[in-house]
Amino acid sequence: MDTPESREWQRLAFVENRDGRAAALVFAHQGIxxxxxxxxxxxxxxxxxxAxxxxxxxxxxxxxxEYLQKNETPA
Known part of the structure; x- marks a missing residue:
């Protein structure tokens, strides 16, 4: 099913596979x-x-x- 949530998970997976987890974390922070x-x-x-x-x-x-919570290591 094509939902906003599934599209964002796909984007995060794409960025992570292409550029690595660190880049996907930055992408998530910027998106927020x-x-x-x-x-x-x-x-x-x-x-x-x-609106x-x-x-x-x-x-x-x-x-x-949720992605950040699962993938960021505590400081």
């Missing part, structure tokens, strides 16, 4: 920052991309957080 920013902007009547895609952005953020 970008998607949260889009949501914040839409909440403050700015760019409405975040239009809020549910899929939230689903993607959750996948990224």
């Amino acid at each position: 920052a970008q998607y949260e920013s889009a949501i914040r902007e839409s909440d403050s009547c700015g760019n409405q991309y975040g 239009a895609y809020r549910e899929s952005l939230m689903a993607s953020i959750q996948v990224y957080r």
Whole structure:
């Protein structure tokens, strides 16, 4: 099934296979920052991309957080 979650898992797997786990971790951190920013902007009547895609952005953020939780080593 093609869901926002499955697409993000596929993207993470692609980046990890192509560039390594460290790059996939960076990708996940950047994705969270970008998607949260889009949501914040839409909440403050700015760019409405975040409003239009809020549910899929939230689903993607959750996948990224789960990936980070599973793959980052504690400091």
